[in-house]
Amino acid sequence: MIDLKLVQKNPEVLAKALADRQSSLRVEDFLALDGRRRALLAEVEALKNQRNTASGQVAALKREGKDASHMMEELGALSDRIKALDAQTAEAKAAVEEWLMGVPNIPDATTPVGKDESENPEVLRWGTPRDFDFPVKEHWELGTALGGLDFERATRLAGSRFALSLGWAARLDRALVNFFLDEHVRNEGYIEVCPPFMVNRATMTGTGQLPKFEEDLFKMPDWGYYLIPTAEVPLTNIHAGEVLDEADLPRGYCAATPCFRSEAGSAGKDTRGLIRLHQFTKVEMVRFAHPDDSFHQLDVMVGHARNLLEKMELPYRVITLCTGDLGFGSAKTFDLEVWLPGQNTYREISSCSNCVDFQARRADIRFKPKGGKSAYVHTLNGSGLPTGRALAAILENGQQKDGSIVLPKVLVPYMDGVEVIEPR
RNA sequence: GGAGAGGUAGCGAAGUUGGCCGUAACGCGCUCGACUCGAAAUCGAGUUAUCGGUUAAUAGCCGGUACGUGGGUUCGAAUCCCACCCUCUCCGCCA
Numbered sequence: 001m002i003d004l005k006l007v008q009k010n011p012e013v014l015a016k017a018l019a020d021r022q023s024s025l026r027v028e029d030f031l032a033l034d035g036r037r038r039a040l041l042a043e044v045e046a047l048k049n050q051r052n053t054a055s056g057q058v059a060a061l062k063r064e065g066k067d068a069s070h071m072m073e074e075l076g077a078l079s080d081r082i083k084a085l086d087a088q089t090a091e092a093k094a095a096v097e098e099w100l101m102g103v104p105n106i107p108d109a110t111t112p113v114g115k116d117e118s119e120n121p122e123v124l125r126w127g128t129p130r131d132f133d134f135p136v137k138e139h140w141e142l143g144t145a146l147g148g149l150d151f152e153r154a155t156r157l158a159g160s161r162f163a164l165s166l167g168w169a170a171r172l173d174r175a176l177v178n179f180f181l182d183e184h185v186r187n188e189g190y191i192e193v194c195p196p197f198m199v200n201r202a203t204m205t206g207t208g209q210l211p212k213f214e215e216d217l218f219k220m221p222d223w224g225y226y227l228i229p230t231a232e233v234p235l236t237n238i239h240a241g242e243v244l245d246e247a248d249l250p251r252g253y254c255a256a257t258p259c260f261r262s263e264a265g266s267a268g269k270d271t272r273g274l275i276r277l278h279q280f281t282k283v284e285m286v287r288f289a290h291p292d293d294s295f296h297q298l299d300v301m302v303g304h305a306r307n308l309l310e311k312m313e314l315p316y317r318v319i320t321l322c323t324g325d326l327g328f329g330s331a332k333t334f335d336l337e338v339w340l341p342g343q344n345t346y347r348e349i350s351s352c353s354n355c356v357d358f359q360a361r362r363a364d365i366r367f368k369p370k371g372g373k374s375a376y377v378h379t380l381n382g383s384g385l386p387t388g389r390a391l392a393a394i395l396e397n398g399q400q401k402d403g404s405i406v407l408p409k410v411l412v413p414y415m416d417g418v419e420v421i422e423p424r
Numbered sequence: 425g426g427a428g429a430g431g432u433a434g435c436g437a438a439g440u441u442g443g444c445c446g447u448a449a450c451g452c453g454c455u456c457g458a459c460u461c462g463a464a465a466u467c468g469a470g471u472u473a474u475c476g477g478u479u480a481a482u483a484g485c486c487g488g489u490a491c492g493u494g495g496g497u498u499c500g501a502a503u504c505c506c507a508c509c510c511u512c513u514c515c516g517c518c519a
Binding site: 004005038041042044045046048049051052054055056058059060062063068069071072073074075076078079093242243245368370373374375 | 434443444454455473475476477482486487488489498499500
C-alpha cells in the first residue's frame with residue numbers, strides 16, 4: 001500500500017506513477033473518495049465529542065444522586081445519528097481502502113520509464129554463449145530422451161502445466177535446492193526457513209497478491225487457505241505486525257518451497273517444458289532493510305542470485321524493469337535472464353525487487369530507530385533460484401552432440417560425483 | 425473432535441457490582457540524567473499507536489478511535505450478551 005498522506009499532499013506524484021505504469025487508475029477518483037471520507041469523519045467526530053462530554057455529565061449527575069433522565073433522552077437521539085453516520089463513514093473508509101489496496105507501488109526515481117518489456121534496459125551480460133557444431137535441442141527434448149522428464153505421465157497424474165521428474169532429474173532438482181540454500185546460508189547470512197505452503201488471506205494481502213490478483217492463486221475455499229505462489233509471501237510476512245530492533249536490520253531469510261500459480265492469462269505461452277508450470281520449486285530470498293540502506297541491499301541480493309549462475313557457469317544478462325513492466329508491489333526490479341541455447345534467447349530466471357515500504361505498510365512491519373519513532377522497514381525479495389528453469393538452462397547449455405549433458409562442476413559433489421548424464 | 429483457562433502498550437501483568445481506567449497500577453526493557461576513571465548496581469525523570477482538524481511541519485495544540493475480530497444492549501462497554509479467530513493445559517485421534 002502506498003502512503004495515504006503522500007497521495008493527499010502530492011497527488012501529482014501518484015498521477016505520474018500511474019501514467020508511467022500504463023495504469024488506468026485515476027487519482028481524481030481517489031481524491032473524491034477521500035474527500036467524502038474526511039468530511040463524514042469530521043462530522044461524526046464532532047458529534048461524538050458532544051456525546052462524550054454529555055455522557056460525562058450524566059455520570060456526574062448520577063454520582064450526586066440527581067436525575068439525568070431528560071438528558072439521557074436527548075442523547076438517545078444523538079446516538080442514533082452517530083450510529084447512522086458511523087455506518088456511512090465506515091463505508092467511505094472502505095471505499096478509500098479498497099482503492100488504495102489496488103494501487104501499485106510508486107516506481108523509484110531510478111526505475112526507467114517505458115511502456116512495456118520491450119523497453120527494459122540491459123545492465124550487463126556475463127559469460128559467453130557456447131558455439132554448437134550440431135543442431136541444439138530444447139530442454140524438454142533432452143530431458144525426456146534421457147529419461148529424467150516425463151510430461152505425458154505428469155499430465156495423466158494432474159493435467160497440463162505439470163511436470164514429473166525421475167531418477168537423475170529428480171536428484172538434480174534436489175541438488176540444486178541444496179546448492180542454492182548452502183550458498184545463501186553458509187556464505188550470505190540468510191536464515192533458512194521451512195514455512196507453510198498454504199497461508200491465510202491476511203498474509204496474501206500483506207505482500208500484495210490480494211485483493212487484486214486472486215485469479216492467479218490456487219485457493220481452498222472450504223478452508224480459507226491459499227497455496228503460496230512464491231515463498232516471498234510467508235517469508236515477508238514472518239514479521240507481520242511486529243516492531244523489529246534497528247540492530248536486526250538488514251536481515252535475510254531464504255526458503256526452498258513449491259510455488260503454485262494458476263497462470264491465468266498465459267494460455268498458449270510456454271506450453272512445453274519446465275518454463276511455466278502450475279507447480280515448481282524455487283529458492284527465494286527475502287531481506288528486511290533499513291530505509292536508508294534498502295537499495296544497497298537490492299544490489300547485494302542481485303549479487304547473491306548472480307553468484308549462483310556464475311558458479312554454474314551459465315551465461316546470463318541483467319535487465320532493469322521499466323515502469324510499464326514493473327511488478328505491482330515493486331519500486332525497482334532487476335531481472336536476471338539466463339541464456340537458453342535451445343530457444344536461442346535469454347529467459348527470466350530471477351527477479352529481484354525492492355518493495356520499499358509498500359509491503360511493510362500492508363503487513364505492518366516496523367522497526368524502532370534509536371530514540372526515534374517507529375518506521376516501516378523496507379522489504380526486498382528475489383529468486384535464488386527456481387530449480388525448474390535452472391535445470392532447463394543446465395540441460396540446454398550442457399548438451400553434447402551425443403545427447404548427453406555435462407553438468408556444472410559445482411554440482412558434481414551434490415550429485416555424488418556424477419559429471420555427465422549419459423543416454424541410456 | 426471433547427473439557428477447561430486465556431487474548432490489555434516492545435514484553436510480562438493488574439483492572440470484570442458498566443461512568444476521572446487507557447498518555448492503562450506494578451515489573452521488565454528502552455531513552456536521558458545523577459553517581460563513577462569507566463562499567464555494574466543504585467537513585468531520579470521520561471517512554472502507546474492510529475485517524476481527523478489546525479500548521480511549513482512526520483513540532484505543538486484540539487478532537488475521534490483502539491483492551492483478539494465482528495456484531496448487539498446502553499446516554500455511556502475492557503467490564504454485560506451473541507458469533508467467530510487464535511493461544512495454552514488435559515483427554516481423544518494421528519504422520
